[in-house]
Amino acid sequence: MGTIYSFRCPCGYAAESLSVGYGFLSYSTGLSCMPAYCPRCKRVVLAKYRDPLHTSPKQTDADDLQPGICPRCHQQVRYYDDPHLSDPSPTTGKGWDISCGEFRMPSVGLFCPKCKQMTMEAFWEGLWD
Numbered sequence: 001m002g003t004i005y006s007f008r009c010p011c012g013y014a015a016e017s018l019s020v021g022y023g024f025l026s027y028s029t030g031l032s033c034m035p036a037y038c039p040r041c042k043r044v045v046l047a048k049y050r051d052p053l054h055t056s057p058k059q060t061d062a063d064d065l066q067p068g069i070c071p072r073c074h075q076q077v078r079y080y081d082d083p084h085l086s087d088p089s090p091t092t093g094k095g096w097d098i099s100c101g102e103f104r105m106p107s108v109g110l111f112c113p114k115c116k117q118m119t120m121e122a123f124w125e126g127l128w129d
């Protein structure tokens, strides 16, 4: 089960309908999908994330989507649970946390790949499985 989010910034940047969390297939590999910032693509991407609490004997070396790698350009990404990618005291509102297993990130005051301000927000869209 995962959750669908959109990310939008007042500057006009938008990342629509990202499916965050575990899908039915990804659960068996212990890999979930988490929002991350790709400095090369300059956009929010979904990168595979290995939950430290969810270990699996299954090897995923054959999977071309390794944890922490951008699915578009295959460079290293930074997950949005990085404290440097969000404003610790956002002025835009209280917001809520996006969390899944050990992963936790705020929903407001997020680093925007376009304007480089801590003004991006997450919007809850629905559930998927």
Ligand SMILES: [Zn+2]
Pocket: 038, 039, 040, 041, 042, 045, 070, 071, 072, 073, 074, 075
């Ligand atoms: Zn990239």
Ligand SMILES: [Zn+2]
Pocket: 009, 010, 011, 012, 013, 112, 113, 114, 115, 116, 117, 119, 120
């Ligand atoms: Zn922006």
